[in-house]
Amino acid sequence: MLIQGDNLEALKALLPFYAGRVKCIYIDPPYNTRSAFEQYDDNLEHTQWLAMIWPRLELLRDLLAEDGSIWVSIDDHEGHYLKVIMDEVFGRSRFIANNVWQKRYSRENRGSIGDAHEYVTVYAQEPELFKKVRNRVPLNEEQAKIYKNPDNRSETDPRKRWRGLPMTAQGYRPNQMYEIVAPSGRVHRPPEGRCWSMIEPEFLKLKAANRIYWGKNGDSQPSVIRFLSEVEGLVPWTWWPHSDAGHTDESKKEANELFGSDVSFGTPKPERLIERILRIATNPGDLVLDSFLGSGTTAAVAHKMGRRYIGIEMGEHARTHCAPRLQKVIDGEQGGISGSAGWKGGGGFRFYRLGPPVFDEEGHIRQDIRFPVLAAHIWFSETDRPWDGSGDSPLLGIEDGRAHALLYNGILGDKRPGGGNVLTRATLALIREDIAKLAPDFDGPLTVYGEQSRLTPATLDRERITFKQTPYDVKARA
Structure with missing residues (x-):
């Protein structure tokens, strides 16, 4: 979903449908660097910047799932x-990390001290739950170089690279102090002060599976033997080098x-940065939200990685840029992370322009709002849950x-003034019929919104x- 419109109003409009359902929020708000970009006024006074970001963070918090996390570039x-x-807004206990991203690999000599990094600040709705669901990051080649291919296996063999652990x-554990005989006949016992890391039956299983390495001479x-293909990855840490x-x-x-060389988005983010965030925080099918979409990087990466996404951009x-970029992704564009993600194209997205707000300046609903939109707002206000x-x-x-229940906009097919939008014995009977279909044994209270009630x-x-x-x-x- 790509939405064009003010992100504050768009977030309010999304809340009745997606509250508590977004697995990962990534935003790259204006940095207030006292410089002007073509697309953004990034020369905000400090107090204006604070006033801009605060209400948006509050809405983003309400959209975040219980096991979700929010990542902010700054x-x-x-x-x-x-x-x-x-x-x-989130609570100090929900702070996870302030990741340092090395945005430059070459030095610059303009300032007193060269500016080489930015931050990605992370909070989680439930930190302990996030710790359980977050993913590890894959080893890079430098970290994986200790896994060799001494057997000269085929490149397509997932067991081609391994190392001996x-x-x-x-310590001393009696059932882990047995003798082991190597293929050469040499007898091995645990070194002094140590024991084997497993009991003998487990060792014999690994030996039978040819998962024990005895050295070059046996x-x-x-x-x-630990195969590289079995390594889950590394626990993420806060230093994110450009590599x-x-x-x-x-x-x-x-x-x-x-977009061509004449286009500048001030501080663009590489696809690999967003890929790293989504790899840690999400799995395929999860919902990702970016309310400062910029050039569309988050949506493009989420699409390539098989995540669902909502992107909001007011410009x-x-x-002219976000929608065409997503169309290129659908057509199989091969830039950015396409190669590493195995992206070949496919899928689709919907483009929306933000309409008038549900409520006027005095907080009352506008007369031309459609039934599903008002229904979602009423359901959310009554239950604090998104409407399905x-x-x-x-x-x-x-x-x-x-x-x-809601009697509005002729939902019962009666367009006459005072007709289907009025609570009468007839309209109540229809509501009761629908309740019986949904929950035959329901005997609880009922809230009805309508233009008026003719019941005493x-x-x-x-x-x-x-x-x-x-x-x-x-x-x-x-």
């Missing part, structure tokens, strides 16, 4: 203030290939033992109905 101009704001552990102390996460020259080349280049309804029934759903207070009380009048009882979320 530099030293506002980085420390961002940390304080995010401590306030020591088979001893510190008489060395045994070690366990792992790309650099700004790389991202400028990517942008030039996509005209949402149409289809919009073909006045019954919005049942949550925590209470049913919710005694009837409402007897039927356990709370009636709320539209538009006056429908309020915007603070």
Whole structure:
């Protein structure tokens, strides 16, 4: 989903549909560097910058899933203030890390001290849960060089590269102190102060599977064979060198290939940086959100990696650059991470322009809002959960033992004034029918929104109905 429009209003519009459902949020907001880009006014006063970022972070927090995380690119101009704001919005206990990304590989001699890095600040909705679900990062070639191919196996063989891991552990355990006879006949015992790292039956299983290495001469102390293809990866750490996460020259080349050399997005991010974030924080099929989409990098990378995504960009280049970039991805564009991701093309996206807000300046609903949009807002305001309804029934759903219904915009097919938007015995009967279909044994209270009610207070009380009048009882979320 690609949305053109103000990201504050777009996030408000997304909340009733996606609250608590976004696995990973990545944003690259203006850095307030006192320089002007063609697409952004990045020369904001400090207090204006704070006022801009705070409400957006609050909305992003509400969109984040329980096991989700938010990643924010920033530099030293506002980085420390961002940390304080995010401590306030998310809670200090939800801080995960402040990753240092080496954005340059060559020196510059213009400033007092060369600017070589930026930050990617990370918070998680539930840090302990995030620790369990986050993925490790794959080894790069420098880290993997200790895994050799001594058997000269085919390049297509996943077991071609391996290394021997020591088979001893510190301490003394009686059932791990047995003798081992090497193929040469040499007898091995654990070194002093150590024991074998496994009991003898486990060792014999590995030996039978040819997973024990005895050295070139077949008489060395045994070690366990570990194949590179079995290595899960490394726990991410906070130092992200350009060799792992790309650099700004790389991202400028990517942008030039996509848009031409006359296009500049100020501080473009390389696809490899976004790939690293999504690899750690998500799995295929997860939902990714970027509300400062810029040139569309996050959406492009998410598409190539098989993630679902929502990108928001207010500028005209949402149409002139982001959408064409995503179309090139669909057509099989081979720049950026396409090679490493095995990307060949496919899929699709939807382009939206942000319409008028649901609520006017006084917080009341606008008269021309469609039923599904208002239904989603009412459901969210009543339950604090996103709405999954289809919009073909006045019954919005049942949550925590209470049913919710909306009579609006002729949902019952009666377009006459005072017709299907009014709570009467007839419209109540239709709502009760829908409740019976959804939950035959339901006997709880019911909230109904409508233009007016023609049922007496005694009837409402007897039927356990709370009636709320539209538009006056429908309020915007603070």
